[in-house]
Amino acid sequence: MVDSTITAREQVTSSKSLLCELLRQFYQLGWCTGTGGGISMREGAGYIMAPSGVAKERVQPNELFEMDRDFAITNLDSLENKKVSECEPLFRAIYEKTDAGAVIHSHSVNIVVALSHEREIPGLSWERLEMIKGIRGAVYTDKHVVPVIKNTPRECELTESLTACLEKLPNNAHGIFVRDHGAYIWGRDVMEAKRHAEVYDWLCQYKNATTR
Amino acid sequence: MVDSTITAREQVTSSKSLLCELLRQFYQLGWCTGTGGGISMREGAGYIMAPSGVAKERVQPNELFEMDRDFAITNLDSLENKKVSECEPLFRAIYEKTDAGAVIHSHSVNIVVALSHEREIPGLSWERLEMIKGIRGAVYTDKHVVPVIKNTPRECELTESLTACLEKLPNNAHGIFVRDHGAYIWGRDVMEAKRHAEVYDWLCQYKNATTR
Amino acid sequence: MVDSTITAREQVTSSKSLLCELLRQFYQLGWCTGTGGGISMREGAGYIMAPSGVAKERVQPNELFEMDRDFAITNLDSLENKKVSECEPLFRAIYEKTDAGAVIHSHSVNIVVALSHEREIPGLSWERLEMIKGIRGAVYTDKHVVPVIKNTPRECELTESLTACLEKLPNNAHGIFVRDHGAYIWGRDVMEAKRHAEVYDWLCQYKNATTR
Amino acid sequence: MVDSTITAREQVTSSKSLLCELLRQFYQLGWCTGTGGGISMREGAGYIMAPSGVAKERVQPNELFEMDRDFAITNLDSLENKKVSECEPLFRAIYEKTDAGAVIHSHSVNIVVALSHEREIPGLSWERLEMIKGIRGAVYTDKHVVPVIKNTPRECELTESLTACLEKLPNNAHGIFVRDHGAYIWGRDVMEAKRHAEVYDWLCQYKNATTR
Numbered sequence: 001m002v003d004s005t006i007t008a009r010e011q012v013t014s015s016k017s018l019l020c021e022l023l024r025q026f027y028q029l030g031w032c033t034g035t036g037g038g039i040s041m042r043e044g045a046g047y048i049m050a051p052s053g054v055a056k057e058r059v060q061p062n063e064l065f066e067m068d069r070d071f072a073i074t075n076l077d078s079l080e081n082k083k084v085s086e087c088e089p090l091f092r093a094i095y096e097k098t099d100a101g102a103v104i105h106s107h108s109v110n111i112v113v114a115l116s117h118e119r120e121i122p123g124l125s126w127e128r129l130e131m132i133k134g135i136r137g138a139v140y141t142d143k144h145v146v147p148v149i150k151n152t153p154r155e156c157e158l159t160e161s162l163t164a165c166l167e168k169l170p171n172n173a174h175g176i177f178v179r180d181h182g183a184y185i186w187g188r189d190v191m192e193a194k195r196h197a198e199v200y201d202w203l204c205q206y207k208n209a210t211t212r
Numbered sequence: 213m214v215d216s217t218i219t220a221r222e223q224v225t226s227s228k229s230l231l232c233e234l235l236r237q238f239y240q241l242g243w244c245t246g247t248g249g250g251i252s253m254r255e256g257a258g259y260i261m262a263p264s265g266v267a268k269e270r271v272q273p274n275e276l277f278e279m280d281r282d283f284a285i286t287n288l289d290s291l292e293n294k295k296v297s298e299c300e301p302l303f304r305a306i307y308e309k310t311d312a313g314a315v316i317h318s319h320s321v322n323i324v325v326a327l328s329h330e331r332e333i334p335g336l337s338w339e340r341l342e343m344i345k346g347i348r349g350a351v352y353t354d355k356h357v358v359p360v361i362k363n364t365p366r367e368c369e370l371t372e373s374l375t376a377c378l379e380k381l382p383n384n385a386h387g388i389f390v391r392d393h394g395a396y397i398w399g400r401d402v403m404e405a406k407r408h409a410e411v412y413d414w415l416c417q418y419k420n421a422t423t424r
Numbered sequence: 425m426v427d428s429t430i431t432a433r434e435q436v437t438s439s440k441s442l443l444c445e446l447l448r449q450f451y452q453l454g455w456c457t458g459t460g461g462g463i464s465m466r467e468g469a470g471y472i473m474a475p476s477g478v479a480k481e482r483v484q485p486n487e488l489f490e491m492d493r494d495f496a497i498t499n500l501d502s503l504e505n506k507k508v509s510e511c512e513p514l515f516r517a518i519y520e521k522t523d524a525g526a527v528i529h530s531h532s533v534n535i536v537v538a539l540s541h542e543r544e545i546p547g548l549s550w551e552r553l554e555m556i557k558g559i560r561g562a563v564y565t566d567k568h569v570v571p572v573i574k575n576t577p578r579e580c581e582l583t584e585s586l587t588a589c590l591e592k593l594p595n596n597a598h599g600i601f602v603r604d605h606g607a608y609i610w611g612r613d614v615m616e617a618k619r620h621a622e623v624y625d626w627l628c629q630y631k632n633a634t635t636r
Numbered sequence: 637m638v639d640s641t642i643t644a645r646e647q648v649t650s651s652k653s654l655l656c657e658l659l660r661q662f663y664q665l666g667w668c669t670g671t672g673g674g675i676s677m678r679e680g681a682g683y684i685m686a687p688s689g690v691a692k693e694r695v696q697p698n699e700l701f702e703m704d705r706d707f708a709i710t711n712l713d714s715l716e717n718k719k720v721s722e723c724e725p726l727f728r729a730i731y732e733k734t735d736a737g738a739v740i741h742s743h744s745v746n747i748v749v750a751l752s753h754e755r756e757i758p759g760l761s762w763e764r765l766e767m768i769k770g771i772r773g774a775v776y777t778d779k780h781v782v783p784v785i786k787n788t789p790r791e792c793e794l795t796e797s798l799t800a801c802l803e804k805l806p807n808n809a810h811g812i813f814v815r816d817h818g819a820y821i822w823g824r825d826v827m828e829a830k831r832h833a834e835v836y837d838w839l840c841q842y843k844n845a846t847t848r
Contacts, residue, residue, distance in 0.1 A: 030838075033834040033835075033837070033838055034767055034770035034831050034832075034834040034835040034838055035770060035831050035834075036766070036767060036770060055827060055830065055831070107766070107767065107838070109838055109841045109842055109845070112765070112842060113842060113845040113846060116845075116846045128363070128392055129324070129392050129393075130248070130319070130363055130367075130390075130392060130393035130394065131246055131248060131319065134246035134247060134248060139365075140363075140365040140366075141365055151764070151766055151776075153775075153776040153777055154776075155766075178766075180764055180765050180766060181765075181766035182766065191267060194267065195246050195247050195267070196246075198245040198246040198247075199245075199246040201245070202242075202245055202246055202319070202321055205321050206321055206324060206325060208845065209321070209325040209328075209420065210325060210328045340575070340604050341536070341604050341605075342460070342531070342575055342579075342602075342604060342605035342606065343458055343460060343531065343536075346458035346459060346460060351577075352575075352577045352578075353577055403479060406479065407458050407459050407479070408458075410457040410458040410459075411457075411458040413457070414454075414457055414458055414531070414533055417533050418533055418536060418537060421533070421537040421540075421632065422537060422540045552787070552816050553748070553816050553817075554672070554743070554787055554791075554814075554816060554817035554818065555670055555672060555743065558670035558671060558672060563789075564787075564789040564790075565789055615691060618691065619670050619671050619691070620670075622669040622670040622671075623669075623670040625669070626666075626669055626670055626743070626745055629745045630745055630748060630749060633745070633749040633752075633844065634749060634752045
């Protein structure tokens with residue numbers, strides 16, 4: 001008798017393949033050139049996370065980190081020489097403070113240019129654009145605000161301000177933009193996180209093209 | 213004896229593959245990121261339509277809706293959990309009011325930016341550009357006008373103004389632009405609809421680059 | 425005994441595959457969307473030419489026209505329903521007046537935008553840019569001029585002004601730009617024509633980005 | 637007994653495949669259209685270098701030059717009709733004056749446009765941008781400067797000024813920009829050179845979008 005149920009291990013393998021496929025797609029969109037950017041998702045009771053400092057479009061499934069519910073790496077043996085993403089504490093804060101099932105870190109130049117337009121405002125906002133509806137819960141006629149925080153010399157130092165920002169997140173925001181840096185964007189699962197990242201990128205492209 | 217005729221069923225299968233291939237192509241062109249946009253075509257006496265709210269570049273043939281001549285879904289059993297495109301009533305209005313054999317819904321940022329330049333005009337227009345000839349019936353020396361309607365909070369609420377717009381369509385227009393949203397573009401068959409969508413996108417890129 | 429010489433027929437087959445591959449590449453570069461643009465090359469004593477009015481990224485080798493030295497189509501039987509490129513008389517004029525072994529017709533928006541900047545000048549020019557060296561014979565320190573002609577309502581009507589322009593071609597120019605339309609670009613063989621087309625596209629991108 | 641060690645020859649073969657793959661990727665990024673641009677890396681005690689004047693996205697492993705420690709070509713027999721990259725003396729100067737294990741020559745229009753903004757300055761600089769960290773040794777809070785030299789009519793004539801520039805390289809700079817031309821960018825190995833090239837390209841895109 002053949003058991004057709006997908007085992008937990010097969011599920012991990014399948015999720016890892018999907019993450020690598022998405023990293024290649026994000027590279028082509030310009031979100032993770034220069035080894036920047038990253039991705040992670042919940043898997044079972046734990047997490048899967050991309051490695052740091054490698055060409056993201058070339059990451060293979062066996063190079064991804066597996067972590068338990070406490071973010072302890074469980075497959076370190078097979079990953080010597082690799083370093084987990086520097087974003088780890090930031091990803092972790094987002095998992096702990098929101099309902100995120102996946103988090104994407106984008107270095108898209110579209111986002112960083114949009115952040116350069118008005119340096120004093122506490123958030124970027126859009127209203128009455130159809131694409132806003134691509135963000136879960138966002139209402140077409142309301143102003144959709146994504147908070148902006150300042151960058152810090154080291155990525156791990158961002159944790160404090162990002163955590164503070166997560167505590168008072170504007171309605172339906174599913175991302176935090178980091179000035180001079182990029183964005184952290186999340187969703188209930190990895191496909192929703194991807195949808196949100198595409199929507200925010202479109203909205204920044206639109207802002208850049210219509211702001212003079 | 214082998215009957216080499218393509219059966220109706222084989223034709224449906226082939227059309228579904230083509231639609232999925234085009235969706236991948238449209239994603240790369242930036243027309244359906246964030247799960248936006250859509251496509252549908254006449255098939256036999258009925259229609260094929262893309263699902264709503266899914267990553268368009270990953271749609272598989274077996275995820276497309278089949279409908280009869282009255283737009284009743286005929287393959288619902290195999291599609292639980294999927295939702296037909298929210299554009300359904302809009303696609304339907306276009307099939308009923310024009311000779312369309314296929315309709316494309318585009319969220320191209322090029323089009324939405326072009327719509328932002330002059331907010332009061334009732335249409336975007338171009339003249340004396342070779343690319344205009346890519347629109348069936350369009351004459352190089354005439355002004356080619358594509359009507360613009362206002363967006364509405366819910367996509368289905370667009371039906372009324374889109375239908376009114378279809379009643380008094382400018383000469384040879386094969387699209388209707390929706391401010392802050394995107395476009396509905398059609399053709400006699402799916403390849404003509406694609407050609408028209410590429411032409412309108414090119415024309416909007418040109419307008420954006422030459423409007424200061 | 426096996427004869428390893430490539431037969432004339434095999435050479436035709438190989439050239440047709442290359443042209444189809446280049447059309448797919450040109451589509452991705454935005455040079456032949458909306459079924460615009462085209463390509464042709466000398467093959468043996470005759471020519472190979474792309475069909476008109478079809479999605480260029482989907483052209484298959486068996487859809488290309490073969491012509492003899494007098495531009496009479498020799499494989500018409502297998503191509504019913506296809507129309508040879510409307511550019512045929514223009515391609516022909518270029519073959520007759522220059523040493524071209526291949527001609528590319530581009531609808532690149534980069535070129536048409538560059539042509540919109542200064543509507544009175546008889547040509548676009550560049551000097552002291554490394555990319556100029558990609559044009560055969562062009563000298564880095566000289567001004568490289570590409571002549572510009574006006575567009576006409578029908579593509580075949582361009583033949584007269586294009587022919588006149590070919591008679592007094594500026595030094596080393598390997599293209600003629602058509603205002604509001606695109607460009608005809610050629611080279612000794614198809615790879616040189618492609619190189620020239622890429623160089624002219626780069627030069628127009630540069631002009632567009634640096635002209636305010 | 638099977639020796640599983642990778643032989644020196646297998647290593648060369650593998651490096652050549654990687655270089656060809658990267659050239660295809662760079663072509664898609666617009667860094668080596670028009671047969672411009674190039675790449676080389678150290679291999680064993682010698683070097684591998686791309687050929688000159690060919691379509692870079694089509695280069696095959698057996699078309700790459702192999703050189704010994706003195707830059708003498710060792711596989712010339714198999715490469716008749718090919719010419720080593722005109723950048724050879726420039727690549728060589730960089731290998732001799734820095735710790736480079738690989739050098740990329742980019743004709744990216746993003747870089748050449750960035751160089752057009754301020755024609756008098758001796759270098760392009762950026763500060764407080766996360767992407768700067770993608771350059772080895774670069775510090776987020778310091779100004780990162782990449783020196784700019786003038787172009788010369790022939791590529792080989794650049795050697796003198798490039799060598800002089802290498803003698804007084806700003807802190808952590810891993811590239812030299814050439815006005816009206818492009819850039820030479822290097823790293824300890826080919827993946828680091830690629831990372832640096834992607835970072836500099838992103839920084840120039842950002843400068844172009846935010847400089848008015």
